[in-house]
Amino acid sequence: ILNVEQSPQSLHVQEGDSTNFTCSFPSSNFYALHWYRWETAKSPEALFVMTLNGDEKKKGRISATLNTKEGYSYLYIKGSQPEDSATYLCAFLGNNNDMRFGAGTRLTVKP
Amino acid sequence: DVKVTQSSRYLVKRTGEKVFLECVQDMDHENMFWYRQDPGLGLRLIYFSYDVKMKEKGDIPEGYSVSREKKERFSLILESASTNQTSMYLCASSAGGPYNEQFFGPGTRLTVL
Numbered sequence: 001i002l003n004v005e006q007s008p009q010s011l012h013v014q015e016g017d018s019t020n021f022t023c024s025f026p027s028s029n030f031y032a033l034h035w036y037r038w039e040t041a042k043s044p045e046a047l048f049v050m051t052l053n054g055d056e057k058k059k060g061r062i063s064a065t066l067n068t069k070e071g072y073s074y075l076y077i078k079g080s081q082p083e084d085s086a087t088y089l090c091a092f093l094g095n096n097n098d099m100r101f102g103a104g105t106r107l108t109v110k111p
Numbered sequence: 112d113v114k115v116t117q118s119s120r121y122l123v124k125r126t127g128e129k130v131f132l133e134c135v136q137d138m139d140h141e142n143m144f145w146y147r148q149d150p151g152l153g154l155r156l157i158y159f160s161y162d163v164k165m166k167e168k169g170d171i172p173e174g175y176s177v178s179r180e181k182k183e184r185f186s187l188i189l190e191s192a193s194t195n196q197t198s199m200y201l202c203a204s205s206a207g208g209p210y211n212e213q214f215f216g217p218g219t220r221l222t223v224l
Contacts, residue, residue: 004153032210043115044154044201046212089153093210100170101146103153 004092006102013080014110020076021105023090027071032093035064035075038104039086047075047088080109114138115216117202123222130189132219134202142205143185144213145169145177147198154201160185192223 005024013019025033032051038044048057053068061078077084087104094100118133134143142161146154146169156169158177166177174196178186185204189196199220203213 006153009151034212036213036215043215043217044203044213045215049210049212051210091154099156101154103151 004090004100004102006088006090006105008105009103010106010108012108012110015081017080017109018076018078019080019107020074021088021107023073023075023092023102025071025073025090025092025100026094027069029095030068030071030092031095031097033066033068033073034091034093035073036089036091037086038089044089075105077107080107082109082111085109115202115204115214117200117216117219119219120217121220121222123224124189124192125224126193128189128192128223130192130221130223132187132189132200132202132221134185134187134204134216135183136185136202136204136214137183138204138206138214139182140204140206140214141182142207142213143179144203144205145175145185145187146201146203147171148201148218149198157187192221194223197221197223 035047036044048064050066055066063076066073087106089104091101115136144159145157160166160179176188201218202216205211205213
């Protein structure tokens with residue numbers, strides 16, 4: 001059974017703080033890694049799709065890195081804002097089209 | 112604008128009832144998925160479909176079945192609802208290959224009494 005683990009489970013930061021969290025996944029049979037952002041009462045929305053070892057992607061103040069050899073991805077948020085409050089999910093996709101989501105990191109940004 | 116819709120936001124059913132959850136996407140996507148989300152467990156894949164009339168079991172298919180008669184519609188069926196199927200159900204769709212991002216519906220919160 002593939003394990004996709006995210007840490008921390010939850011995080012409280014002050015507005016303006018920069019923060020990061022981790023997604024760990026199996027390093028074998030890697031195909032792709034997705035990051036999603038899920039705000040309360042809304043649908044999850046894709047942030048990044050990452051496929052190559054060493055990939056770095058950026059969207060505004062949010063960026064992500066990928067290390068497929070050691071099986072982890074980091075998501076960074078620079079200068080957190082209250083509107084960044086959400087659950088951030090990562091999803092591992094293996095070579096056999098198996099897709100596994102982590103349990104998410106719940107971020108709360110206090111004004 | 113890309114859209115995935117689900118038939119109900121909230122649903123309350125009784126144990127033993129047959130329950131239908133409908134999902135419709137308007138993006139002509141080949142792939143459609145049903146997940147359930149429970150606290151601390153993340154999204155778990157129930158069933159998915161890569162084409163009309165085609166279905167594949169996900170991680171937790173027991174107690175569920177699906178139907179995909181048309182490309183835009185993917186239905187999740189609980190043949191005989193049980194209290195342990197109380198959960199948030201999310202439908203998603205994606206185009207083409209597995210690299211592509213999934214687009215999610217708003218979810219249906221199902222309570223089985």
